[in-house]
Amino acid sequence: MNDWSSTEHVLSYLRRADKIPHRTEGESVLLEEIKPDSKRILDIGSGNGRLLDLCLMKCPAASGVALDFSSAMLEQLREKYKGENRVTIVEHDLNDPLEFEVESFDVVISSFAIHHVDDDRKYKLYEEIWNILEKDGVFCNLEHVSSPTENLHKKFFEILDVDEDDSNILLDVETQLKWLNAIGFSDVDCYWKWRELALLVGKKY
Numbered sequence: 001m002n003d004w005s006s007t008e009h010v011l012s013y014l015r016r017a018d019k020i021p022h023r024t025e026g027e028s029v030l031l032e033e034i035k036p037d038s039k040r041i042l043d044i045g046s047g048n049g050r051l052l053d054l055c056l057m058k059c060p061a062a063s064g065v066a067l068d069f070s071s072a073m074l075e076q077l078r079e080k081y082k083g084e085n086r087v088t089i090v091e092h093d094l095n096d097p098l099e100f101e102v103e104s105f106d107v108v109i110s111s112f113a114i115h116h117v118d119d120d121r122k123y124k125l126y127e128e129i130w131n132i133l134e135k136d137g138v139f140c141n142l143e144h145v146s147s148p149t150e151n152l153h154k155k156f157f158e159i160l161d162v163d164e165d166d167s168n169i170l171l172d173v174e175t176q177l178k179w180l181n182a183i184g185f186s187d188v189d190c191y192w193k194w195r196e197l198a199l200l201v202g203k204k205y
């Protein structure tokens, strides 16, 4: 069951999105990896476009694609980008293959979204992201990852002070870095981490 089809779930997330501890630290490390002359940015599971906005601010010549499947989030996006021709909104379920021309983005970003698909699909999605990234492109995934122990997992949710999202399918950092390397990404690493929040980055040279 994916909770993001519920408007109440979406609004509850948006109300506390700015309060997620340390998130801005991860976002600022992510922004360090985005070249200011980037041209095309894809935000996967963009929500209301929070991360895309930050990247577009850094890249004045860039256009963006905000991709999400939740009708409540899509409504937020349509309202926010009304009359804004830099951003295209795409309704898409991440369980289905990405449908873009080959190598059409120099930046692919995502925050706290890909952990909503199962692990097989995560791997395929990473392959699809590799295929749509241009040479010299970058993939930055600020992600909710699993803890190595149940105690650490509980502690993370105690600090967050929210109930766990039933649609979370958390995976450890190490497996995801191994996958990115296997697919062909370079300079793969966890560039930032606080408890279950991690920034996974890979480049395409």
Ligand SMILES: C[S@@+](CC[C@H](N)C(=O)[O-])C[C@H]1O[C@@H](n2cnc3c(N)ncnc32)[C@H](O)[C@@H]1O
Pocket (backbone or CB within 6 Å): 002, 004, 013, 017, 044, 045, 046, 047, 048, 049, 050, 051, 067, 068, 069, 070, 073, 092, 093, 094, 095, 110, 111, 112, 113, 114, 116, 117
């Ligand atoms: C925690 S929110 C993060 C939103 C935004 N990226 C942010 O950082 O604020 C998760 C987002 O992933 C989207 N999402 C979850 N499962 C999805 C799926 N199967 N296909 C597309 N989007 C999905 C949700 O609709 C939601 O917008």
